[in-house]
Amino acid sequence: MDNPYVSMWQELGLDLAAHDALLNVLGKTYTDFFLTQKNRPDGMGYFDFVMSEVHGLRIKELLDEKSAGRKIIGSYCVFVPEEIVLAANATLVGLCSGADFAMEAVERLLPRNTCALIKSSFGFKLGKVCPYLESADMVVGENTCDGKKKAYETLGSLVNNLYVMDLPQVKSEQGRVLLRAEYDRFKTTLEALTGVAVTAESLKTTIRTVNAKRAAIHRLSSLRKADPAPISGMDALLANQVFFYDNPERFTTSVNKICDELERRIAEEKGVFPAKTPRVLISGCPQAVPNWKLPYIVETSGAVIVGEESCVGERGTRNLTEETGDTVEAMMEAVVDRYFKVDCAIFTPNPERTAHIEEMAKDYNADGVIHYGLQFCQPYLMESFPVERALEEKNIPTLRIETDYGMEDVGQLKTRIEAFIEQLR
Amino acid sequence: MDNPYVSMWQELGLDLAAHDALLNVLGKTYTDFFLTQKNRPDGMGYFDFVMSEVHGLRIKELLDEKSAGRKIIGSYCVFVPEEIVLAANATLVGLCSGADFAMEAVERLLPRNTCALIKSSFGFKLGKVCPYLESADMVVGENTCDGKKKAYETLGSLVNNLYVMDLPQVKSEQGRVLLRAEYDRFKTTLEALTGVAVTAESLKTTIRTVNAKRAAIHRLSSLRKADPAPISGMDALLANQVFFYDNPERFTTSVNKICDELERRIAEEKGVFPAKTPRVLISGCPQAVPNWKLPYIVETSGAVIVGEESCVGERGTRNLTEETGDTVEAMMEAVVDRYFKVDCAIFTPNPERTAHIEEMAKDYNADGVIHYGLQFCQPYLMESFPVERALEEKNIPTLRIETDYGMEDVGQLKTRIEAFIEQLR
CATH class of the missing domain: 3.40.50.11900 (Rossmann fold)
Structure with a gap:
């Protein structure tokens, strides 16, 4: 399955041998875990296809978007507001963090007692096996847990253009003010990156x-x-x-x-x-x-x-997100309201x-x-x-x-x- | 050393047998670790005395202060501003968290993979061996690390009158606003507890x-x-x-x-x-x-x-803390400036x-x-x-x-x- 995309992965700077090994394990696991299930809905064929092309066709689509002037934003968290990303003419993708990779290199940068998700995000970078990360024009970190918050300080020296979003810890008035300020700052940063202003219409x-x-x-x-x-x-x-x-x-x-x-x-x-x-x-x-x-x-x-x-x-x-707003201000408030509910x-x-x-x-x-x-x-x-x-x-x-x-x-x-x-x- | 204070500890609800065991270990460790040192300054005699009376005379002093109408505030962190506590006619004490105690009971409430400091703060409460905690009219927690932040949710059901202070994670303009708001809220809470308003003079x-x-x-x-x-x-x-x-x-x-x-x-x-x-x-x-x-x-x-x-x-x-301010407002700003520098x-x-x-x-x-x-x-x-x-x-x-x-x-x-x-x- 890797043939048509080898040059694409090479241009993205992936470690082809390691990436092949990853895809082989991924493919085998997927076959063993998913395709052996009985009575699956036919519609899952779509997801079987998506997964078979998760590092192939989907990456090609993203690179085509980039060629057409769109920016790709990578994220590790549901607090990154996709509405705003899309409105600024960018595409949001979740970044790989579901498997152990390059653990020896990771543990030279992070404590051994770090959760697998964070270690994995480093491993995919250090092992050069995540085409999403390598396609991203900006990677968004966020101050959720201590582990991620502090790990981003190191990740910043590994990835191109890491942007860190602060988040509240308490659902107080001050907490909401912070979230709003941070989403405003994020919008402004995106607009500067893409050169496209978020408008009432686009949002x-x-x-x-x-x-x-x-x-x-x-x-x-x-x-x-x-x-x-x-x-x-x-x-x-x-x-x-x-x-x-x-x-x-x-x-x-x-x-x-x-x-x-x-x-x-x-x-x-x-x-x-x-x-x-x-x-x-x-x-x-x-x-x-x-x-x-x-x-x-x-x-x-x-x-x-x-x-x-x-x-x-x-x-x-x-x-x-409440859809009734008609101004950017009203819609930004609605976006903040929506994400502030995340538990x-x-x-x-x-x-x-x-x-x-x-x-x-x-x-x-x-x-x-x-x-x-x-x-x-x-x-x-x-x-x-x-x-x-x-x-x-x-x-x-x-x-x-x-x-x-x-x-x-x-x-x-x-x-x-x-x-x-x-x-x- | 425990004789004159037994009834005091009893009234505080300590587990006398466990507390005796703790004091014995503490006394022995202190003797072995400190008193065996050579060429100590004579002035350390003061601290030897303080340590020998750490659960005795000092607790009696605190209880005497309480009898005289003062309040005792317990804390686990350097972000709790002592200036404000003292100005509201209360005394600030650090709470016990330097030794393992009642670990079996602690691990029914907290994950095993929790740092020793947090486990210890629970252990001293569950084991009923911290006279500072039992003397406190209010215990102040603070949203520093994830471990403490989340542990306070449970500690709140164990201790009397737990107050949680939110803290910023970034030294941004918003972060400073949050710290100021939280110190104002803390001052107001203290004033309500003690019935004493913080004045320019007292602060x-x-x-x-x-x-x-x-x-x-x-x-x-x-x-x-x-x-x-x-x-x-x-x-x-x-x-x-x-x-x-x-x-x-x-x-x-x-x-x-x-x-x-x-x-x-x-x-x-x-x-x-x-x-x-x-x-x-x-x-x-x-x-x-x-x-x-x-x-x-x-x-x-x-x-x-x-x-x-x-x-x-x-x-x-x-x-x-900068001492030049003459109004409560100016001095609160100075206090916030000071604590916002803590690295x-x-x-x-x-x-x-x-x-x-x-x-x-x-x-x-x-x-x-x-x-x-x-x-x-x-x-x-x-x-x-x-x-x-x-x-x-x-x-x-x-x-x-x-x-x-x-x-x-x-x-x-x-x-x-x-x-x-x-x-x-």
Whole structure:
């Protein structure tokens, strides 16, 4: 599959041998994890294609956009407002951070006790295997957790044009003022980069574009309330992952097409697993491509995943931006309102998140919740303790898991997860 | 030593048996670590007395202050402005967080991968062994690192009257606005608690009181520039630790008295170790009582510690508050200016800290720097990598250490530290 794109990767400065090795592992894992699933919706063919071309056609599209004068913005976080990026004539892409790479080089720059997501973002850079990162005209970091915040200080010397966005830690009046000021500064920076001013017209359009994408993925999520579930958690997660990479309009169309199919399935009571299969909600840290370890274990252990309370999932997509504003000022306020609702564990206190997990567990008829924490991710690991207490008080069985991108703990995880699922029957 | 205070501890709700065990270990460690040192300044007798009465007489004093209508404010961080606390007719004390206690209970509330300092603050509460915490009318938490920020959400349900102060992460205009707003809110909260309004007169006085304390400890620090060093790093650290507990005026007087003695020693070229003993600067995480592990290893391995670039040390004390203001408004601005300079690793970027380490290494004629990182303390561990690179570029040998409060790694640490000191000769 790499033939037509070799010169493109070479021009991007990728390490071709390492990149080949990565694509081989990615392809094999994808085949083993996704294509072996039974009763998949036909519409997933789109995502199979997207994944087979994730470092190929999609990169070519981005480079074509660049040739046409558009800028590519890379991001590691749902706090980077896509509405503003698009309105400034740029494209936003999520950057690779879902697999261990070049760990020896990474640990010369970062403490060993750093979460896998952050290490991975460094590994893809140091190993020269992320064509998204190498295509980006600007990379946006953000002061969410300590790990990322401090790691960006070092990443700045590795990547071209790193821009760091400050974020509040408290949802106070001051916190909102900071977010607004930072989104204004971001808009100005983008405008300077692209040479294109954000106008009321462009922002109105892009708010609608991003909302449509969110509405589509939310429609997909809602259909998972059915029993039997019309789509696996693996496939739904994949759609949520591709959300960060794909062309927005095409993504929206493709997801809505799958939703049409899922609605027919629901009418026919056709599912990916039998009715009454134990239903699990995953809550916690983001699961970036190709970090499919947990859902694969869960769905090969007798349960179906019915939702992701996660940045790659509901946290990133559930809130829409209000579309009623007519001036840039009014729409910027709406954008800030929307992102200020994100219930990331970096906020203190963060009761909205616990409330939302309970709400999701109820709405999606989950029998239990697996809290997924990346090792050394302090915000989510810390929050997992009160979350577990709150859920158990509502008689929602909860399993707290702490893991990384390695495969050493798969056996142990499977044992714990099987026991947990057994308890849900 | 516990006899006269048993009923006091009982009334505070301490677990007497556990508290006795703690005091026994503390007393023995103090004897072994401090009283065995040679050539100590006579003035250290004051601190020996303070430490022998740290849970006794000092607590009685605080309780007497309470009886007289004063409030006691507990704190875990140098960002809590003592000037304002004192001006509102309250006393500020640092809270116990330097030893492992009740770890099993702690790990039911916090992730195992939490730094020792945070675990310890929970352990002292859960084990009911911190009379400072139990005496406090209000405990102030602060949004510094993720670990503390998120842990306070749980600590709030354990301690009486936890107040959380938000802090900026960037030294931007917005960051300063936030700090000012938070200090105003803190002042208002204190005034409501004590029933005493902060006035221009009281704030002017307390700014001077706290500055005098800082100037005294800074005078002590400066005297450590001499070779031979007139005071050990152990004893200087102890003075820096007592800074957080003692009556401010008495502390200032006692430290200045020691300084008089040290000046005589320097004139006589009398030191605690021979001249030309390798000189080490410690930089990094705070060392709270009774966390004397690192300096004990260093100073029993052939080196003398000449400075602490740490919250318990220069970071907490080096900047004075400007004394020229005549209105509460002007003085609050001066207080904010002062604290906004603190070069804590929670800030991003934080170049002032690296510059200050280099400056200290030069001013104190340090032959090398040991970067002390508490395991799982992401801000300081992350920052230790660029700090090490910067120091080594200036040909300042640097050793990065990552440890906790346990004694399991003492042998290994000693081996590494001895090898490092050998390299400095």
